[in-house]
Amino acid sequence: MIQFHGVTLDFPVKGGAPTYLKEQVTGRFRKDGNRRSFRALDSVDLAVERGQILGIVGPNGAGKSTILRLMAGIYRPDAGTIRTRGRCVLLAGIGTGFQGHLSGRENVRLNGSILGLTDREVLERMEDIIAFSELGEHIDQPIRTYSMGMKARLGFAVAAHLEPEVLLIDEVMAVGDSAFRRKCQARIREMVSGDTTVVIVSHNMGTVATFCDTAVCIHQGKVVAGPGEVQEAIDMYETLLSEEE
Amino acid sequence: MLQHRRLVRHLIVRDLKVTYHGTFIGYGWTMLEPLLLTAVYWAVFALLRGNEDPVFVLEILLGVLVYSLFSKTLSQTTTGLVTHASLIKQTSVPREIFLWSGGGFQMLRFMLSCLVLAPTMLVLGADLHWTLLLLPLIALPTVALAMGAGLVASVLHTHIRDTAHVVGILTRAGFFLSGVFFGMRHIDPKHHELFALNPVAVLIEMARSCMTGDTTLLHADWVLRAVAVSVLVLLWGSIVFVRREAEAVKHL
Numbered sequence: 001m002i003q004f005h006g007v008t009l010d011f012p013v014k015g016g017a018p019t020y021l022k023e024q025v026t027g028r029f030r031k032d033g034n035r036r037s038f039r040a041l042d043s044v045d046l047a048v049e050r051g052q053i054l055g056i057v058g059p060n061g062a063g064k065s066t067i068l069r070l071m072a073g074i075y076r077p078d079a080g081t082i083r084t085r086g087r088c089v090l091l092a093g094i095g096t097g098f099q100g101h102l103s104g105r106e107n108v109r110l111n112g113s114i115l116g117l118t119d120r121e122v123l124e125r126m127e128d129i130i131a132f133s134e135l136g137e138h139i140d141q142p143i144r145t146y147s148m149g150m151k152a153r154l155g156f157a158v159a160a161h162l163e164p165e166v167l168l169i170d171e172v173m174a175v176g177d178s179a180f181r182r183k184c185q186a187r188i189r190e191m192v193s194g195d196t197t198v199v200i201v202s203h204n205m206g207t208v209a210t211f212c213d214t215a216v217c218i219h220q221g222k223v224v225a226g227p228g229e230v231q232e233a234i235d236m237y238e239t240l241l242s243e244e245e
Numbered sequence: 246m247l248q249h250r251r252l253v254r255h256l257i258v259r260d261l262k263v264t265y266h267g268t269f270i271g272y273g274w275t276m277l278e279p280l281l282l283t284a285v286y287w288a289v290f291a292l293l294r295g296n297e298d299p300v301f302v303l304e305i306l307l308g309v310l311v312y313s314l315f316s317k318t319l320s321q322t323t324t325g326l327v328t329h330a331s332l333i334k335q336t337s338v339p340r341e342i343f344l345w346s347g348g349g350f351q352m353l354r355f356m357l358s359c360l361v362l363a364p365t366m367l368v369l370g371a372d373l374h375w376t377l378l379l380l381p382l383i384a385l386p387t388v389a390l391a392m393g394a395g396l397v398a399s400v401l402h403t404h405i406r407d408t409a410h411v412v413g414i415l416t417r418a419g420f421f422l423s424g425v426f427f428g429m430r431h432i433d434p435k436h437h438e439l440f441a442l443n444p445v446a447v448l449i450e451m452a453r454s455c456m457t458g459d460t461t462l463l464h465a466d467w468v469l470r471a472v473a474v475s476v477l478v479l480l481w482g483s484i485v486f487v488r489r490e491a492e493a494v495k496h497l
Contacts, residue, residue, distance in 0.1 A: 011495050073337040076491040097332045101266040113255045
């Protein structure tokens with residue numbers, strides 16, 4: 001379960017060292033005086049029930065990935081409250097933290113541990129992960145010898161074996177060749193069909209329409225459609241896109 | 246921290262593997278490096294300057310080991326948030342984990358380096374003293390001090406990327422001010438109090454006393470002060486970090 005209540009998040013606009021120092025000095029006297037910042041999210045309200053699948057759509061820079069990062073606890077909101085229950089995993093930029101000099105197997109151990117698995121859990125799932133990644137004997141080679149596709153496959157294989165209660169997916173459907181992509185989608189479908197709560201950010205409306213129970217459209221940090229009917233959010237997104245053009 | 250100890254261990258192992266990856270000697274470098282340094286100090290101080298005292302060479306070695314534990318931990322912690330930016334922005338792991346694993350890695354390296362000390366002492370004809378066993382304990386306040394300062398610097402570094410350069414210059418200056426190449430016994434006693442205000446200098450002297458078993462030049466209140474300062478700096482660093490990290494992460 002995830003609940004957002006009036007969530008607001010500001011990002012600093014980089015002004016370099018002099019600006020920062022000046023703010024540190026003057027900021028003590030005038031709190032939030034004329035601090036330059038960019039409002040990434042503006043009092044966003046959202047609720048995802050357990051087992052539900054929410055799609056987030058919106059133009060580039062709307063704040064979709066920021067919402068996922070708030071859900072995962074990476075950013076803390078400047079105003080408003082966020083409540084999440086259950087082990088939360090964010091799938092974004094597959095294979096982050098892979099270490100080129102270590103073997104695939106060692107990286108699975110490290111990556112699994114970063115993503116919250118215990119050593120025992122990693123060990124139990126190791127063979128499944130290797131099988132899923134289709135890397136065969138390459139698994140004991142250092143990752144720097146891998147192609148981009150191989151790295152992505154291994155990254156997704158680890159992610160696919162996490163069994164989180166809350167799964168946050170940020171545009172990772174397009175991994176590897178088309179056969180592997182189908183396998184990923186089938187796996188996501190499997191993960192999604194249980195009582196896992198899922199939030200998907202995607203620019204692919206087909207993905208959103210097939211997977212999601214409900215959707216929101218975000219524009220310039222605000223919810224402009226939903227949460228509600230998936231088609232409603234998609235329509236809004238398409239209207240926004242045509243307006244931009 | 247306890248909850249994530251497994252991850253800390255994995256990250257330390259990763260650092261070890263990556264640092265010594267592809268080398269013939271591997272982890273042996275942690276021991277070979279201090280041995281080679283000792284050879285250089287011996288050549289300079291014993292051969293060229295005619296200092297016959299074998300302990301002096303080892304005192305310098307200890308100074309270098311303790312000071313590099315301090316400076317490497319400090320610099321690694323300072324850049325820690327920025328170095329791990331991509332991971333920090335993708336996982337909900339508490340960010341201090343990435344900084345502490347760096348401290349742990351440096352501590353492990355220090356301990357491995359210390360292993361060569363006893364054999365080297367025997368070769369150079371110095372007396373072995375049981376207090377040598379206390380040497381690894383010196384790493385605790387040293388790392389605490391470096392981590393405390395580093396936690397503050399890591400937050401500052403996300404705002405101002407000049408921080409790491411400033412820290413680099415300060416640690417280089419500190420190298421000469423902390424008595425790495427000289428010790429309490431080479432200083433005029435009337436300046437001892439002043440010298441002992443530097444906690445790193447006292448920690449180095451403590452390490453030397455562990456080796457020689459001689460504590461005549463080490464006052465108990467200096468030791469207490471150095472340890473207390475280290476703990477307080479760590480506490481201060483942790484408080485600043487907890488309060489400021491949410492904002493710092495936005496700058497990554």
